[in-house]
Amino acid sequence: MQSLYVPGTTHVHRAPAGVKLAVLALLGLALFATARLVVVAAAFVLVLAAGLLWARLPRRALLSQVRPVWIWLVALFGFHLLVTGPLVGAVAVLRLLTLVIAAAVVTATTRVTALVAVIEWLTSPLRVFGVRPGRIGLVIAMTLRFIPLVADRAARIREAQAARGADRVRPAMVVPLLVQVLRMATTVGEALDARGAGDVTARRPGRRAAVDSVRTT
Numbered sequence: 692m693q694s695l696y697v698p699g700t701t702h703v704h705r706a707p708a709g710v711k712l713a714v715l716a717l718l719g720l721a722l723f724a725t726a727r728l729v730v731v732a733a734a735f736v737l738v739l740a741a742g743l744l745w746a747r748l749p750r751r752a753l754l755s756q757v758r759p760v761w762i763w764l765v766a767l768f769g770f771h772l773l774v775t776g777p778l779v780g781a782v783a784v785l786r787l788l789t790l791v792i793a794a795a796v797v798t799a800t801t802r803v804t805a806l807v808a809v810i811e812w813l814t815s816p817l818r819v820f821g822v823r824p825g826r827i828g829l830v831i832a833m834t835l836r837f838i839p840l841v842a843d844r845a846a847r848i849r850e851a852q853a854a855r856g857a858d859r860v861r862p863a864m865v866v867p868l869l870v871q872v873l874r875m876a877t878t879v880g881e882a883l884d885a886r887g888a889g890d891v892t893a894r895r896p897g898r899r900a901a902v903d904s905v906r907t908t
Contacts, residue, residue, distance in 0.1 A: 695798045695799060695803075696798070696799060696800075696801070696802055696803065697748055697749070697752050697799045697800065699746065699747060699748075699800065701745060701746050701747055701800070702745065703741060703745050703746035703796070703800045704746065704800045704801075706800075707805075708801045708802075708805035708806050708808070708809045709809045709812075711797045711800070711801055712797065712806070712809055715790075715793055715794060715797050718734065718738075718789075718790070718793055719790055721734070722734060722786045722789060722790065723786065726779070726782055727782075728778060728781060728782050728785070731782055731785045731786050731789065732785060734789050735785055735788065735789040735792075738789050738792050738793045738796065739753075739792065741793075741796055742792060742795070742796040742799075746796060746799070746800050748796065748799050748800070752795065752799050753792055753795050753796070753799075755795075756791055756792070756794070756795035757788065757791055757792065757795075760787075760791060764784045764787060764788060767780070767783055767784055767787070768780040768781070768783070768784045771783055771784075803832050804832075806831065806832075807828040807829075807831055807832045808828075810824075810827060810828050810831050811824040811825060811827065811828040812824075814827050814828075844868060844871050844872070845868055848867050848868055848871075
């Protein structure tokens with residue numbers, strides 16, 4: 692199974708995960724703050740250069756992230772073509788395509804452990820509201836882990852259907868893929884429950900409760 696992370700020694704690989712996530716967030720804000728096609732196209736070219744030239748990522752690492760969303764991009768362009776116009780549609784599609792490729796560059800050049808560490812650090816102030824950063828980090832790690840896993844299962848089902856004489860991907864492919872995903876989710880859930888991932892840490896008794904317990908004894 693192919694992982695999202697592509698090992699490398701480039702400057703993009705060595706950049707801190709927090710810096711890359713911050714750049715990705717700023718890029719998203721900048722893209723949605725402008726409607727100029729020239730600016731969005733320049734950002735698209737810059738992101739491609741960062742992935743292919745600076746990070747030296749293989750083209751398949753970026754194409755594999757774009758392939759699942761291309762039909763939505765086509766549908767989005769068709770919607771804008773009917774409602775607003777081709778220029779607005781081109782800006783919207785190119786904007787989302789740039790963000791998808793930028794996110795692919797970040798995940799391909801950053802280890803999951805580094806990304807999880809940044810997410811846990813960012814959510815650590817939420818402890819006062821009862822939020823557990825470790826659980827959020829676990830969800831992020833499992834999501835990144837399951838993306839290539841589900842893609843691998845889909846590829847196996849597609850190959851099995853092709854071996855049976857199917858000329859193209861049929862809608863029936865969704866059913867076995869959904870069954871396998873549900874089985875994996877059940878297995879992972881049982882494993883987490885067995886390791887106590889859903890247990891709530893018991894709170895330490897407060898000072899007043901401790902004093903009352905001493906008095907009763």
